[in-house]
Amino acid sequence: MDIRLDGIGHAYDDFEVMRDIDLEIPTGQIVCIVGPSGCGKSTLLRFIGGLEQPKKGRVLQVGAPPAGCLNPLTYIFQDFALLPWRTVWGNISLVLEDHGIRGAAAKDIIDDVLARTKLSDFAEALPKQLSGGMKQRVAIARALAVKPAVMLMDEPLSALDSQTRELLMDDLVDLWTRQPFTAVYVTHNLAEAVRLGHKVVVLSRRPGQIREVVTIDKPLAAREFSDPDLDRYQKDLWHLMREEARAADAELIHV
Template identity: 80%
Template sequence: MDIRLDSISHHYGDTEVLRDISLEIPSGQIICLVGPSGCGKSTLLRLIGGLERPEKGRVLQLGSAPEGCLNPLTFVFQDFALLPWRTVKGNISLVLEDHGIRGAKAKAIIDDVLARAKLSDFAGALPKQLSGGMKQRVAIARALAVNPAVMLMDEPLSALDSQTRELLMDDLVNLWSRRPFTAVYVTHNLSEAVRLGHTIVVLSRRPGQIREIVTIDTPIQDRRPGDPVCQMKHDLLWGLMREEARAADEELLDV
């Protein structure tokens, strides 16, 4: 299933947040959204996911969801959103219970996503026993359990330290390489965008508009820190954003 954004504009009160956003999100790719603070990245993600309706324009779902898809659009947030009294397995089973899936069928799905996320040995652990990186892996496994057409990821690694972030990026690359999925990935971290994104959409400062669309042809499984092509793309993105990021920071400080 592809997603098409057709001339999306949005206000909060008198504040214009997004202006005339048109974008294609093709199946099987990770699309990263970057831009200065307050440019509307997370708002755009909520509009794509149906948590809010755009003031103007349309979000179109084109084609069919994959076979066995329970939720066409599924969110992964930065705060993990795990139930502390449920085990790893229990947190994942929750999304299946909402669809009436229990017993052997649920077990097969849970065992599959636990294996894909390298969590099989932690099925009985409680969230309080897990590191931040492990908790986010559980959140990703839970999203995969519903076999979504598109995962909507709102700064999923921003709460983690740099070493854990690198490990989680490796995990996401491995997950995608074994079974490609579609994702819209919001981040303020350009290294994440260059590491994970097939396409990187640069938004301007508020009101957010598409300033540039940057593609990276190097397969994501072949990208490494310090790779010359990745560094060139990183520098290009920062060059596009630097002055607007400074202006947005000063604007936020004045509020």
């Protein structure tokens, strides 16, 4: 299933925050969205996920979601959004219960996603016992459990320290390599974008518009930590963004 953004524009009262965004998110690819702070990347992601409605334009699902998909558009949040009163197992079973999946069927799914995210030993742990990286793995496992057509990742690694971030990026690459998934990945971190993105969409500052879409052909599995090819991409992206970022930083907060 592909996602197509068709002329998305948005404003809060008279204050325009987004203009004319057209974008195609093809199946099996990770599309990273980068941009200076306040460019509306997270808002754009909420439009795609149906948690907010744009003033102009449409978000379209093209084609049917794959068989067995419980929640086609599935979020992963920056602050993990785990229920602190449920165990790792309970947090994953939460999203299955409403689909009537319980008992053995739920166990099969949960065991599978815990294994894929290397959490099998932590099924009974409470979120407060887990490190940030582990929590985000639980959130990823929870997202995988509903077999999403598209994963919507909102700065998923921003709350983590840099070592953990590297580890999780490796994990995400592993996950994708074993079983490619479609994702929209919003970040302000260019290193993450060039490491994980098949395409990197650069948004301008307010009103957010697409500045450029950079395609990175190197296969995900072949990208490495401080890869010179990636560094070049990162440098180019930074050149594109630098002035925008500076201007955005100097802007008064309007809301």
